[in-house]
Amino acid sequence: MQPFWDTEGRAPQSPAFILEDSVVTYAALTEKIGQWCERLAAIAQGRRPLVALEIELDADSIAAYLACLKSGFPVLVAETGTFEPDARLTTIWTPDIIVRGRGDGVKAVLQFDGEATPPSRGEMHADLRLLLSTSGSTGDPKLVRLSGENIVSNADSIAEYLGITASDRAMSTLPLFYSYGLSVLHSYLQVGAAMVLTERSVLDPGFWDLFGKTGATSMALVPHQFDLLERTGFKDMDLPSLRYVTQAGGKLAPTSVRRFAEMARSGGWQLVIMYGQTEASPRISYVPPESLDEAHDTIGRAVPGGRMWLRDEHGTVIEGHGVAGELVYAGPNVMMGYGVEPGDLARGPEHTELSTGDIAERTQDGFYRIVGRLKRFVKLYGMRVSLDQIETLLSDEGVEGYACAVDDHLVVLHVSGQDAFIRRTIADEYELPESAVRSHAIAEVPLMPSGKTDRKVLQQWAAEAMAADEETESGSIGEVIARVTRSAEIQPGDTFASLGGDSLGYLHVEMALEERLGHVPQDWENQPIATLEQMTPKSRSRFVRPVGVDVLLRVAAISMVVAVHSGLHAFFGGPWMLLVLMGYLMARFQLNLLGQGRIGTFVVKMLYPIVPIYFGMIVLVNIAMADVPLAYFGLWANYFRAEGRNPAELYWYVSAYVQIIALIGVAFAFPALRTWAMANKWGIAAIVMVVTLAIQAGLVLSPLHSPEGLILWPAPHPDSHGLMACIPVFCFGWMLRVTTTRAQVRANLVLGLVTLLVFAQFRMSILATVYLGATFVLLAWNPTVQLPNIVATTFQKAATVTLFVYLFHVLVIYVLSKVFDDPLPLAVAAIPLSFVLAYVIKAVFDYFDNIAAALLLRGNRSARPTTGALESV
Incomplete structure (x- = not known):
């Protein structure tokens, strides 16, 4: 099989990458790869280096990646900003060459300190081509070692079951440091197809303009992006070029699968549900689109060239259907092994099969359904995070914490009383919004008779804590936005505007931002929640702060x-x-x-x-x-x-x-x-x-x-x-x-x-x-307008109750008119009293309205639309 990094055999004038304002043909890509091969070889000086690449969605970055593969140089791929001198991956793996972006988008090559290969590493195995983090993020230094055969065979399999041809064009909806996003690149290059490179979100109208202009034929999405699609009016979009949409990166709710499968039938495209792990390069199985009706809650069958089976706790193969066991996969795409320390890079292939750590059962149709997890990890927004790694991270910070997964939510139990520190530490390490980390203090650590920690009790406590969280309000920016927009679920990419926030909710969030950050970021309503929660508080003036006109x-x-209604007609x-x-x-x-x-x-x-x-x-x-x-x-x-x-x-x-x-x-x-x-x-x-x-x-x-x-x-x-x-x-x-x-x-x-x-x-x-x-x-x-803090707060709070002032001030005027005959004193008294009455009535209204909303949510599991009437008031 011809590997996808050998692009010389592709149609020279066919597009490889389509950007918003230009096209990179396969001829141009081949030239870029050749230039990068020369640059890397010149720096390597005859050695076989380990290359660290901060990969981005641009042609130069991808050309550098393909040049590493073509040159036989093992490449460690991660996101921008990963390989700083004191970063964990840098200090542990000591790459010889670091490739990263500059402000103008051109890649720069930096040689790591020292000319000789680090003695702890030795000569890397000849088959080694690609190194990826097991979590899909920069937080875990444990790597997956992949060979050229691993990634090429999986690219062939994906291209086969998706029917990818040279005329296809995939929108770049996922980062390339994520194995799912990287597999799209591999499979499309493998058949000489094109990718449309854009950083735009599916929420951005410009994304869909580019989709139509380029005649894109596919999208690869993770579950939370399907939630975003439903907010874009995707169901009613006219996308005649769309052939299929794939889903992986975590379980998509069966109801969502059925809903999007129906959209697919109506729109003339196909929905392909997939399952995989980085250790399998990464694709393991898929659900044939024609089988979605009966297999919407399964992961389907093995990809071409692979096979799946189940085994029990004793290692015995499970025959028949409806019996749960650990899912095992075998195929040419199974990794060489893990890398925990530099010396591991010299090791050859160590696995012929992959124990997935997922508990599954076989259906009567021969498909596989995931019913639980054996290994201790949680998937957050499509990223697999090791619970053991989280506990190690906290231990390194002097915190005794116990990480649990509850329905794809992360709950950390601890006895330290450091909720904020724990949330911030984990969020920073894995680049998650703090609202994705639920932290709860416990009085003591439950122990088994043997003296070991009782994980079952911890899991039960975590589930109870999670249930309690759902009944109470919290104070992170994400939770404030969720509360004022009445959104049952939010994602890191959501914005206040995309959730349908209104002008009254806007004021509540502005005050929360001011309280937490010391300032209100420009255009914050259009910034993702993850971005807002990761902002660093700034010191604010003790005396004044700005208020919008x-x-x-x-x-x-x-x-x-x-x-006027008091009689002052001027x-x-x-x-x-x-x-x-x-x-x-x-x-x-x-x-x-x-x-x-x-x-x-x-x-x-x-x-x-x-x-x-x-x-x-x-x-x-x-x-x-x-x-x-x-x-x-x-x-x-x-x-x-x-x-x-x-x-x-x-x-x-x-x-x-x-x-x-x-x-x-x-x-x-x-x-x-x-x-x-x-x-x-x-x-x-x-x-x-x-x-x-x-x-x-x-x-x-x-x-x-x-x-x-x-x-x-x-x-x-x-x-x-x-x-x-x-x-x-x-x-x-x-x-x-x-x-x-x-x-x-x-x-x-x-x-x-x-x-x-x-x-x-x-x-x-x-x-x-x-x-x-x-x-x-x-x-x-x-x-x-810069106003004294107390005045600014007064105006902001007053603006949140103007609806109630408008509706109820007639009562204040009716009562005060019996006391004041002159319009001026009547107005002077009526205006502040109307605001006071409005504030009280709003508090009472919100109290009962929240109770009603909670009862409705508990009964229907869906929130009522946002309170947002009378935008101008």
């Missing part, structure tokens, strides 16, 4: 609403400021949900809890104060003119709000329109704004606009309340958030001025137009 505007706008204009903020914040937080086609979730999020509380309030007003017109119950109050004063009159804004949400939901329910709108976020808002603004201008200048300030169509209503008046303001806020070009800035200036001119024609205070214009300017500028 949107927070200040929100508090100002709702305070103006209270002031502050008229708050509702339209809230409409601008509504559009601005919806574009900031809700575009992910809309783009994914999750319309039901969007609508529920935006209308809960405002609508149920609103109906409760108007019923209360109807009972205690005055008869409420039917229009307020039917949510068309913005198209209604009340006869005389009515306490419910201030709620016209809720009708306009609900109508806008409904229109957005309907528009984005159409896939074609949704796709276009997501590609033209500013354009869709600009078009809607121009059309509605033109209609409103026409109405204002026509006989349908009465001297009393009413628009007579479609029903008599205040000229500033109808949708044709509200939608342009909402759209302008949206446009301000998504503006990216100078042309859009100039267009914003023109449209903003036209909007203000139209509003100046309404029968409302000219000050309202001034306030609206000021809001336009401040949001376009979007400064942060």
Whole structure:
């Protein structure tokens, strides 16, 4: 068989790697490999060196890797930043040559100190080609030794059962230091196919643009990426070139397998479930796509050239089906052996079969189903982590800890009382978010009569601790985000925006970030949770900290609403400021949900809890104060003119709000329109704004606009309340958030001025137009304001309860009006008391709402959509 690193025989002009702005042909790749062979040979000076490669998703890095294989130089592959001088892998394995990236993407070759081969290593075995960490990370110095036959035979097997041809193109969805990601590279190069190299996540719209542009035919995913796919609207995507999607790196829930298998049938592609270990180069088995219906909970059958069987604790082969035993695999891809110390690199092949450490049973169809684990490891986000290695790591730090796996979660029990230190140490070592490590103190270590640690009791305690965790709230950034977005599960790659976070939850997370980090990172809502949790706290000022202008505007706008309803009409204009903020914040937080086609979730999020509380309030007003017109119950109050004063009159804004949400939901329910709108976020808002603004201008200048300030169509209503008046303001806020070009800035200036001119024609205070214009300017500028810490905290907390201020301030005004006759003292008293009442009511609401959510989650195992209604308030 021709090894994949010998690229000379491939079609020279066929693409090997496709990048966003260029293509590397096989001819170019062959030339790069040759250049690297020469560079490595020059540095090796006639010796056979051990090369350490920090591999990246770029053609030069891959060419360096292939040159090592071609030259017969054993190569230790790991991720960027691994081989620092004092790093564990560097000090233990003492590589002769280190290849790493520079800022410009060009690889640099560095010679390790010393010219002679380290005496502890000796001559490395002739068959040795590749060294990979057993965990798929840099944390464990134990290596898997792989020969050229191991990796080439597995590449052939994968290409055979997937039917890969030279015309296929795989998206690079996994890092190459991970054996699964590396196997994609191997199998595609083996048949002369191409890889599309990108660092983009499947959550990034640019990933799918590149997918379509390059005609990609496959993706290789781990389980948590399937969760991400469901948030991207993948089900409704038109991907005519897609042939198959593979899954490995941990168990995908059977329900997810069935769901994606159905998507595959509908979309004309195939889902291939696979199983493997780094020790098998790495693929061991696969589930034929045609068998997924009956084998969705299995790992399938052995790859071509391999075989699997079961054996019991005595080593006896288990025949028949339905009997559990350890899964064993044999094939030419089984590793040479492990490497624990440098001298191991001189050892030859030591294994003809691989004991996987997994407990499985054979089905009647001859497939294998994993039912448990024999060895002590846990898979976290597709990475296998040794529990023994974790305990050794903690012991080295002076901590006696016991690591347990509970349903693919890591739980560490300890008697040290150092929860934070343990989480941080493990997270740093394995590059995990701290929320992936659950740490619990125990009073004493359980012992067996023999004096040995009772692992069964520890496992039971870990399971109980895990169950207790699920019933309580915790304080990591990931858990705060999960709580405010009502997400039952989160992944390290999730962001606040991708989870559908809203403007109220945003403020809660900002305060949590400020508390933990001492600052609020720029654009944090679009940064992965793993990134946020790994950020280093900075010292913050003892006196001041920044607050976003949107927070200040929100508090100002709702305070103006209270002031006007207290009788200070000079502050008229708050509702339209809230409409601008509504559009601005919806574009900031809700575009992910809309783009994914999750319309039901969007609508529920935006209308809960405002609508149920609103109906409760108007019923209360109807009972205690005055008869409420039917229009307020039917949510068309913005198209209604009340006869005389009515306490419910201030709620016209809720009708306009609900109508806008409904229109957005309907528009984005159409896939074609949704796709276009997501590609033209500013354009869709600009078009809607121009059309509605033109209609409103026409109405204002026509006989349908009465001297009393009413628009007579479609029903008599205040000229500033109808949708044709509200939608342009909402759209302008949206446009301000998504503006990216100078042309859009100039267009914003023109449209903003036209909007203000139209509003100046309404029968409302000219000050309202001034306030609206000021809001336009401040949001376009979007400064942060340095405020004293206590003032900043007050504004942030006040902004989290503006929804409740809007809904309940009528009660405060109703009571205080019996004490104050003059509007000024009434407003001065009503504004702070409205915030106090809102804070109390929100606390009570959250308490009972969380109880209801917990009961619902316990019953359905799925969380209710996020509380996120009234984005502008």
